[in-house]
Amino acid sequence: MESVSQSLLEEVTRRLAAEFALDQVWLFGSHAWGAPDEGSDLDLLVVVRESNEPPIRRAQRAHRCLRGLGVAKDVLVKTRAEVERFRAVRSSLEAEIGEKFPVMHEVSAEHLWKCKGDQSMSDVFEKLLLEKGGESGRAFAVA
Numbered sequence: 001m002e003s004v005s006q007s008l009l010e011e012v013t014r015r016l017a018a019e020f021a022l023d024q025v026w027l028f029g030s031h032a033w034g035a036p037d038e039g040s041d042l043d044l045l046v047v048v049r050e051s052n053e054p055p056i057r058r059a060q061r062a063h064r065c066l067r068g069l070g071v072a073k074d075v076l077v078k079t080r081a082e083v084e085r086f087r088a089v090r091s092s093l094e095a096e097i098g099e100k101f102p103v104m105h106e107v108s109a110e111h112l113w114k115c116k117g118d119q120s121m122s123d124v125f126e127k128l129l130l131e132k133g134g135e136s137g138r139a140f141a142v143a
Contacts, residue, residue, distance in 0.1 A: 023048060044073060061077070
């Protein structure tokens with residue numbers, strides 16, 4: 001099975017940006033490593049600036065806005081404060097994502113996908129995979 005396409009990630013970005021005040025969206029797991037299998041879902045950590053909603057309600061909103069994409073997904077939506085609090089806990093998912101999955105792509109103010117500099121997404125991702133021995137990931141952050 002192939003990893004997710006740039007066009008799918010663009011659509012995910014667009015929908016999440018329309019739903020939330022995004023700080024970052026991290027793609028992690030098998031799709032980020034470039035080694036998904038038939039049972040792989042799209043693992044996303046969505047970081048919002050702030051929210052008074054409980055995490056389950058935020059996750060429900062994320063799943064609802066991502067309906068109809070034709071891919072299974074697991075979406076966590078956390079505030080910037082929640083992520084920072086748990087990044088200090090070495091055994092937390094936030095710490096693991098922060099260590100293993102570098103920010104590679106940014107979302108402009110118009111919420112459009114772009115690669116840093118003038119490199120293509122595949123060039124950047126391939127370079128990172130080689131540097132990290134295949135254990136790399138992707139994230140895109142709001143500029």
